[in-house]
Amino acid sequence: MNQESAPPPSTVAVVTGGARRVGREIVHSLVRRGLSVVIHHGTSSVEASVLVQQIRSQGGTAVAVAADLRDPRNAAAKVFEAAVELGPVSVLVNCAAVFQDRALPWIDQYHCNVHLNVNLLAPVFLAQQFARQLGEGEYGHIINILDWRAQRPGPDHLIYTATKAALASVTKSLAQQLAPKILVNGIAPGAILPPEDRLNWHQQRAIQSIPLQRTGSPQDVCDAINFLLNSRFITGEIINVSGGEEL
Numbered sequence: 001m002n003q004e005s006a007p008p009p010s011t012v013a014v015v016t017g018g019a020r021r022v023g024r025e026i027v028h029s030l031v032r033r034g035l036s037v038v039i040h041h042g043t044s045s046v047e048a049s050v051l052v053q054q055i056r057s058q059g060g061t062a063v064a065v066a067a068d069l070r071d072p073r074n075a076a077a078k079v080f081e082a083a084v085e086l087g088p089v090s091v092l093v094n095c096a097a098v099f100q101d102r103a104l105p106w107i108d109q110y111h112c113n114v115h116l117n118v119n120l121l122a123p124v125f126l127a128q129q130f131a132r133q134l135g136e137g138e139y140g141h142i143i144n145i146l147d148w149r150a151q152r153p154g155p156d157h158l159i160y161t162a163t164k165a166a167l168a169s170v171t172k173s174l175a176q177q178l179a180p181k182i183l184v185n186g187i188a189p190g191a192i193l194p195p196e197d198r199l200n201w202h203q204q205r206a207i208q209s210i211p212l213q214r215t216g217s218p219q220d221v222c223d224a225i226n227f228l229l230n231s232r233f234i235t236g237e238i239i240n241v242s243g244g245e246e247l
Ligand SMILES: NC(=O)c1ccc[n+]([C@@H]2O[C@H](COP(=O)([O-])OP(=O)(O)OC[C@H]3O[C@@H](n4cnc5c(N)ncnc54)[C@H](OP(=O)(O)O)[C@@H]3O)[C@@H](O)[C@H]2O)c1
Pocket: 016, 017, 018, 019, 020, 021, 022, 023, 040, 041, 042, 043, 044, 045, 067, 068, 069, 070, 094, 095, 096, 097, 098, 099, 118, 145, 146, 147, 148, 188, 189, 190, 191, 192, 193, 194, 195
């Protein structure tokens, strides 16, 4: 491995929403890369502890931490307190999100607050904790998982899409504010895993609107994360992992 592709000297990563679905595959991918991983989760405590055991049984290092991102500032502090056990964190992947659809007449304050806190403010406070703990002379990566829909909003998922658009904005601002120590990028997935209550949703989309005529997989997201982690000269970028659906 040459110097450009070497991981940062500290090899601890935090993945939010890491117990299930896309987050879980990101955790596995980072472990394969040699990183120790702090697996943040919300309600999926059983899945998180099974994942920790699985990683440890394969010789990797992982801890799980529960924190409700609806209380973003306290949750971020709790996640980084748990990380102390493994050492300084050099990679933060903000993957956790809520994804609910409500038409305008049914949008209430709670729906807005949950999306704002989990999808936007939690990544901000986690970035704050991350930057605070990064040692002198160390560098790191923040990768925010966005959604290509934030670039071209549709009629649905009004508040969700707005929070992802705001997180894209935060990604570009923090890339400048935290340079040169921390590289901040985004990944904007398309149809990767369908919502659990609408399993054929993506297949219908794939036929109709994805130029590559298929859905993606969590591995496609992991490949983009690895690409960004291998770079020391890309910051403030958002990579669409969408099969061209945004075109
Ligand atoms: N799946 C796709 O095809 C797709 C497409 C575009 C963008 N994305 C983005 O990619 C990321 C991963 O997608 P996904 O489908 O795997 O996500 P997901 O299943 O909808 O949610 C990921 C995790 O977020 C955590 N979470 C939600 N609310 C929380 C809270 N209040 N406190 C703590 N954790 C909370 C949940 O953890 P617990 O289960 O532990 O509660 C959940 O497992 C998300 O940012 C999503 O917006 C996904």
